[in-house]
Amino acid sequence: MHGWLLDLYEHETDGLIIWVMMTDGQRLRLRCPFPLTFYAAGPTKRLHELGLWLKSQTPIPRLGRTERRDLFLPKPISLLSIEVENPAEQPRLFHQTSQAFPDLTYYDADVEIGLRFAAKTGAFATAYCAIEYEGDTLLNLRALDSPWDLDPQPCPLRVMELEPDSDPNHSEPVGINVKVDQHVYHLDLQPVRPMLINLAALLQKFDPDLLLTSWGDTWLLPRLIELSEKFSMPLPLNREATANVLRKASRTYFSYGQIIYRGEQVHLFGRVHIDRSNAMLYGDYGLEGVLEVGRVTGLPLQIASRVSPGTGISSMQILTALRTEVLVPWHKQQAEREKSGLDLLNSDQGGLVYQPIIGLHRDVGEIDFVSMYPSIMVRCNISPECTPIGLSDPQPDEPGLIPQTLAPLLKKRIALKHRLVETPPWDPRLKLDKARSLAHKWLLVTCFGYLGYKNARFGRIESHEAVTSNGREALLRGKEAAEDCGFNILQMYVDGLWVQKPGATSPRDYDDLLDQISQRTGLSIALDGIYRWVAFLPARRDKRMPVPNRYFGVFQDGTIKIRGIEARRHDTPHFISDAQMEALRWLAQAPSVDELPQYMPGALELLRRRLHALRDGQVPLDQLVLGQRLSRELDLYVTPSPAARAAMQLREIGKNLGPGQKVRFLLVRTEAGVHAWDLPSRPDPRSIDRAAYRVLFLRAVRTLLQPFGIQPEEVADILNNAATQPPLDLRVHVDTTIPLTMMSSDGRVFSKQTGHRITNTEKMENAHEFSHIYC
Structure with a gap:
């Protein structure tokens, strides 16, 4: 069968x-x-x-x-x-x-x-x-099918959704909502016996394959199990009648400079349980992405939904090892070989970055290598057991374990990206393909970092260094190709280039450049889009210093792209991020840079209304909530941060939070300065520290307006006075002559015109000219 x-x-x-x-x-x-x-x-x-x-x-x-x-x-x-x-x-x-x-x-x-x-x-x-x-x-x-099939046989999962009627971290739920077959049932938690009887009846009637919950790991299923045992009324959560529900304790760990908290897990037997609130990256790619992770990693769905992309890529490597009869070590035995200080300077380098030219630029093309580092691992046969080769070296006959693992995943992602370009908006495959492609992206992004992770079973730091070396070489070849094709380089960042050329305003104007880069590197390259305008932002503390990954811009189709600004940060209150994005969407309506001055008054008016609403106390409290993660145990804080002070308030009522957990709070005019959002009581709206929120709001506005010639010190007066309309100094870098430079393998920068080395002193003295140079 x-x-x-x-x-x-x-x-x-x-x-x-x-x-x-x-x-x-x-x-x-x-x-x-x-x-x-x-x-x-x-x-x-x-x-x-x-x-x-x-x-x-x-x-x-x-x-x-x-x-x-x-x-x-x-x-x-x-x-x-x-x-x-x-x-x-x-x-x-x-x-x-x-x-x-x-x-x-x-x-x-x-x-x-x-x-x-x-x-x-x-x-x-x-x-x-x-x-x-x-x-x-x-x-x-x-x-009968393969994890690499683009259109696998549809799986007839019977899904039941369970969620409490409120966020249990914020307030005690009074009921449970059950959704199945387009029907929604509401079950009151009190009295308990009728609730358990009705829920058991629904589980038996619909016999779901998948329980899709909200807060199911950390609150809902543990509470249901507790009530079931207390009242001696079994719930058929498992299909395996004789098995008990498996509960895994919460844990905190350190990864890539961050403290990560993973909540308690509840696994079922014979059914699959996925908690949207506790599943890794569920907010990015949803259920379809989770199913795709399970397909390509080989992990059971309940595990695949909760593990990090690093564990996912490690599982794929283990699967390749098992299939090729390579031993999977219990503990990694290999350490980094000894290196001299000079060896470390030459080999232990990261991706190549050319700092951007600060300001507003029109008609800029963004070109990205498609999954650069994974592509390099496959093309250059970079694996712990192999001697890595360069971009131009002949291909080896026998690919290593890492290239064997990545090649089919990379091929599938590229195929999906090509199909996404051709898929019309009404096609039902569009949403599915986007979710699957995003799941692939996270796996491919982490495979590079995992190659150098000290505890990775098949990791080796020398392989990690070989990837970054080839990555720097590929980006330099791309830069040279762009300059040979007459383009100016505005910025380079690890696997992408921002280029500009007078008259290059349509995708076909970039075809020759893309072909040249692909030929010189052997890697896939794609035009991410052409900006009507893009603004590269300076550092907050020194407006002369550029920041590579802090910019915003509008593509020709009106799509907005932001990186590093307040609206992109997870700790920004919704009120502020919404205001910043609303003004940016208004400016994005301008057909070109030349029409921007006509749209600026409307953007300023939107921001004024938002600021006046804050001043008049008309902003709902939930729009002012900040969220920050704890970096350590509460007792280890010498000077408690706002998040730590809010967590101390929660500890007093029995809600204990640890490192890596997110704390939500409001800024208030009290001795503590904060009010934890998940306290049972609400603060008096009159106690909200509007002055503190005004500072955060003005900071976000300055970020938005600075590229348009409005000085930071002018922003407050402009927003307070509706009659004040600043003269816009749109210093658009269109025909700017950018010094053509070249870089040696040791990171030194030379002028192509004079051939002399550009010193660090020259860079500092002429920051406006050399701000795009490698830093």
């Missing part, structure tokens, strides 16, 4: 259990014989002692001798293989083994069961499969 794989997990007595959604509507629970093997390496004597010890265990595993490949070693190594019949027994046995013999090296010991199943059968969550079974035993399963 045919069906879709929904879920799989280990069972204490039945081994591996899989749930399949059959084409005839059945939901089958099948037992699958699936022995697991892990390996131990070390001195022959110790392996012999381990074998004797394992024979005394219950049940006795099957032992053998074999040879396999460790990616970091030149030759296959001799191993003791340890096979466990019931996969549920393998974690316990491995834990005991590693405790008894900690001096041995272990492989394939802690691999997620879903990855093992995907490696052996080719099946993954929502895969369409041919299935042979007898009774409740699976005899054979074969995937």
Whole structure:
């Protein structure tokens, strides 16, 4: 028969259990014989002692001798293989083994069961499969589609949505909303017994495959389980009748300079539970993106929805290793090789950045390499076990593990991007393809960082350095191609160029440039768009200093792009970000730079109304909420930040927040200076610190108006006085002569006209001329 794989997990007595959604509507629970093997390496004597010890265990595993490949070693190594019949027994046995013999090296010991199943059968969550079974035993399963198919067989998931009727962090919910088959049911939490009876009836009637919840991990399902146990009224949350719901504790960890908090998790058996509030990046790509992550990583859906993109790309690498019989190390053994200080200076560099020319520019083309770093890894065969090559070197016959992992994902993303360009707005595939492409983007973005992550199983810092080296070379080749084609370089940032050429105002004017860059680098390049105008912004503290990733602009089709400004930041109150975007959308109506002065009075009037609403107390409190994350435990703050002071207020009523958690608060005129938004009581609207919000508002307005010649010190007077209409000094950089420069491999900058080196002193003394140069 045919069906879709929904879920799989280990069972204490039945081994591996899989749930399949059959084409005839059945939901089958099948037992699958699936022995697991892990390996131990070390001195022959110790392996012999381990074998004797394992024979005394219950049940006795099957032992053998074999040879396999460790990616970091030149030759296959001799191993003791340890096979466990019931996969549920393998974690316990491995834990005991590693405790008894900690001096041995272990492989394939802690691999997620879903990855093992995907490696052996080719099946993954929502895969369409041919299935042979007898009774409740699976005899054979074969995937009929691939994770790389652009249009896979649609999966008939039955979805039930559950959510409390209010944010439980903000106020205690009084009911639950249940949505299924376009019907919405409201269940009051009190009295409890009727609520539990009705919810159980809905679960039994509709028998959903997927529970899609809001705050399901951190509040809703734990509360329902608590009430169910208290009143001795079982809820059929699981399809696996004998299994208890799996609860994983919350955790906090440090990643890429940030403290990350992951809330408690609730996993079901036989059904899939996804919490929109706790799923990673759900707000970016939604349920379709989560399903796509499950397809390409091989992870079960409940895990795929909650792991970071780094864990996702690591899982894909492990899946490639299993399929090619490469050993998966339990702990990474390799350290960075010794380097001299000079070696570090030459090799340990990041992406290339040319600082932008501050100000307003018209008719600017933004050109981006398509997934530059992943493309470099594939093209240059960059993998821990390979000697990396350059952009122009001949391609190797045997791709390494990392290129094997990335190549199909990269190919699929490029195919989706090409299809998105051709898909009309009314096509139902448009939303789906956007979500899937965005899921691919996050995986591909993190694969580069994970290559240099110290704990990555297949990471190596030298490979990481090889990627950035080739990336810098590709960007310089792109710069030279642009200059040879007559374009001026306004900015370069790691994998993108902002270029300008008089008369280059349509996409076909960039065709020759794109072809030249693609030929010189061997990488895919695309025109992201042509700006009617774009403004590159200076640093707040020194208006002479540019900031590479802080700008806003309007494409020819009216689309707005912003980076680094207040409306882009997650800690900005909605009132301020909405005001900034409203004014920007008004200015975006100008057909060209020349018409901008005609639209400026309207933008100023919009901003005045917003400021007057703040002054008159007409802004709803929820529009003034700020959100910031705690960076440490509350008791470790020497001078508590506003977020820490708000968290201390919540701690007093029993709501404890830790590092990485977001705290929402209002600025008020009290001794504490803040009022936590999630306190039961609301502050008196008259206590709102309007002066503090006015400062934040004016800062956002200055960001917006500065490129149009309005000085920061003039902004407050202009907004306070409706009669004041400033003369706009639109210093648009159209025909600006930009010094043509070249850079050597060690980062030194030279003038192409004179050939002499441009010193740091010259850069500082002539910042207006050299502001675009590498920094």
